[in-house]
Amino acid sequence: MDVRLLSTLAEAGRASIVDVALRAGVDPREAAARLTALGGQGGMGLPLLVGVECDPQGIRAAVTQLAPPAIQQAPPPPPPPPAAAPIQHPVPRYTAPPPAPRASRGKVGQKLGTDTLSVHLVEVMDPADFLFTAAGHTLTEGQRAIIVHTEITNHGAETFTVLPDRYLVLITDDGQVIGKSDATMNSRPAHRAGVAPGETVGGHTIFLLPEPARLTAVRWDDDADPDNGALHWEIPAP
Template structure:
């Protein structure tokens, strides 16, 4: 199978370098949302590529969650508990030693050095002394009957939906191409304000000296979206934003430049990018080296009635003093 999607190509190249990695580790390496990475890996695995997508869990924590016990497993690592103690066994007096044999060694049965001198329990065995067949020997009492416990009633856990399908819908549809979370109220404005095509300077999380420019907002961009093989649903439109970033300092910028590039609507909501890329409008790639200038395109899917008034960039999910906002209204 030939891989033509540039995002899939970049993801598989990173996975080939690692060989084996958790989904969140691979997502951090390529600068993508873990849910998008999980979806793409599952889809690629089913297409015939030599790729196995797995999952790992804490069985004890999961059983506790299903049983409705207090979620202490979520706050601390799982602990290993010893098995419950067996029933106490009455200590019997040691039998008298037989007379010594000709060489000073007892002529009858005797204990091996280091072995217990009295009867003892093997873990998981009945607590009373038993013969080989498991029936009581001599006059020792049998094991006490197990204590009766009332049966516990467990409500069947709800069947979870596929997180990929429930978040983005089916592939190649507009519901799948929406951002990884619904539109949310915009946070209080911070950082610098500018207008479209204006260059503004800011810093990254590691102190990187950056300059960013909003070059173009294509609204609507439905024909570009359809040409890439995606389908808009009734009442929706696509928007494509072209931005450029320059690293003016000596510290490499290691993130995806448009990770937190959002559209701001007139009603105060922030709209995140869609996890798709268009062949005719290349996406941003991860990392900007010192002295390097790179551009890229970001895709959004939103209700047709939404009026976009500005574009906001931030190095982290929540805006702060490093945030840049461009107004696109005349």
């Protein structure tokens, strides 16, 4: 085989490995290996050079296609968000209402009180016949109307459930105790039932007295709680 390869190469002078192998009837890979062994360093020292020629641009393109794709490293995960501070809910605080004034006697315009309630006698309108009749009510002969304006403050821990003026009465000079009338007026709103702890509500109460009777006092007396005592406002003589 070596003789055939060398004879073919001698005739061609210069040829590719493939041409030499085809002419000698040898496998190109075997031809390349034998010619490399016969020539050059480590071989028989024959005057032959086994070389390779190429199209540089085409080889570069082939290398680019054959090269394994570059491994793209995934970006590092973002740092975890900072731990949120725990939500602190305000603790509800109950503010106790100020203690009720303990004075039990006074005059119009003053605030008197029991252990759990205070009553402010704001105004006494005597007479109030014009307002009473203007509201559509009728006075019988010998009667007059009186309007009392009060404000009630609940200093206790429980709701005062009754009408605030339920215990309000008038005292006359001859000792009569006059209870309130059922009449109401839009211009002077009446009390509503129920006073919550710490709440202050106001209202107007209508009384009907004999014309000659002189009003001497306004009293608020809770019969259901006698330990607290009565509240008494003196009305000076005209």
